[in-house]
Amino acid sequence: MALAPLHESLLGELHLRQVLEGRLVVVRGALDQLTGRGTVRRAALASVTSALSPHASDRLAEQGLEHLHRVAGAEQIRAVRDELDRRLRPTAQRLLLRFAQALPPQGRRLYVSDHLGVRIMPPQAAVRGREEELSNYTGFLLPSQAHTDSWFNTAVNSVNLWMALSRVRRDNGLTLWPQAYRRPLRHEGVRLLPDQPIGDPVEVELEPGDLLLFAGDHLHATRPNTGPQTRWVVTKRLCWGPPRYHPRATGWVPYLDPRLLDTPLHALAPLRSALTLGRLRQLARDRDRLLTRLRRSVTVPLPGGRR
Ligand SMILES: O=C(O)CCC(=O)C(=O)O
Ligand SMILES: [Fe+2]
Numbered sequence: 001m002a003l004a005p006l007h008e009s010l011l012g013e014l015h016l017r018q019v020l021e022g023r024l025v026v027v028r029g030a031l032d033q034l035t036g037r038g039t040v041r042r043a044a045l046a047s048v049t050s051a052l053s054p055h056a057s058d059r060l061a062e063q064g065l066e067h068l069h070r071v072a073g074a075e076q077i078r079a080v081r082d083e084l085d086r087r088l089r090p091t092a093q094r095l096l097l098r099f100a101q102a103l104p105p106q107g108r109r110l111y112v113s114d115h116l117g118v119r120i121m122p123p124q125a126a127v128r129g130r131e132e133e134l135s136n137y138t139g140f141l142l143p144s145q146a147h148t149d150s151w152f153n154t155a156v157n158s159v160n161l162w163m164a165l166s167r168v169r170r171d172n173g174l175t176l177w178p179q180a181y182r183r184p185l186r187h188e189g190v191r192l193l194p195d196q197p198i199g200d201p202v203e204v205e206l207e208p209g210d211l212l213l214f215a216g217d218h219l220h221a222t223r224p225n226t227g228p229q230t231r232w233v234v235t236k237r238l239c240w241g242p243p244r245y246h247p248r249a250t251g252w253v254p255y256l257d258p259r260l261l262d263t264p265l266h267a268l269a270p271l272r273s274a275l276t277l278g279r280l281r282q283l284a285r286d287r288d289r290l291l292t293r294l295r296r297s298v299t300v301p302l303p304g305g306r307r
Helices: 016-020 030-035 041-053 052-061 065-071 076-101 279-299
Strands: 025-027 110-113 117-121 158-164 173-175 211-215 219-222 231-240
Touching: 016 158, 016 211, 016 231, 030 041, 030 076, 030 211, 041 052, 041 065, 041 076, 052 065, 065 231, 076 110, 076 117, 076 231, 110 219, 117 211
Parallel strands: none
Antiparallel strands: 025 211, 110 231, 117 231, 158 211, 158 231, 173 219
């Protein structure tokens, strides 16, 4: 498989419009610029200390986060992931706002999502046989299949910040199908249907601290980890212009107007994303699910299993 063509950029020269046109952009060393040197790595090691032991954390400090699966089993890796998520959540929005502030004028208003994804992908053998029990962690501990994010709940004009905490190798990173971008792909819910042209897949390679930006509506999947190292990535999302949603999305998430955060009007920050067809469709889905549940709860089975 070929390596993805990555366009290098500085934060101060980055244009999200180009990312939404399909460009794959990398900002080298962005994580340190956005958080202060080593902050996220320290949070990762602190999570290992809490979830495993100080000894395990010392070992990873010496040998690299990529060795997590050597000191932890599937259950413990999950505990480290959850702990890092808990530690990063309070500051993750600040990181995204700093990112937005570091950009040159973008020509459109930016809207920020509360999304935080802590994605720790150990070599396949470390999670083999645990797929069912860890199915809620698809995309976070277990590989996700080919998808675009707007089939789930994000906006179609959403940009992914995919930040490498560890080294990302071709054999444990992300697969993208750039030629499928903005093609009318056939899908059932969040599952890509087979037998349609999606073009050639590409893989990515990053150094710890690099930030990859890609349109959430690129067709992408976890590259199943066939390598010898654990890969750690943290993701955040923001929208270029008012959020717009996929007509057949399976969910909906708000995007916030950053000008209203930290003001007395902060409750109105999601308003722009709530005044969308996407939100109306979500309300209809919620109503339908509620009705189905109610119907089920009043259907009393007749004796003998007859209905
Ligand atoms: O990191 C991964 O393996 C999946 C990432 C992904 O699907 C996303 O960031 O939307
Ligand atoms: Fe995704």
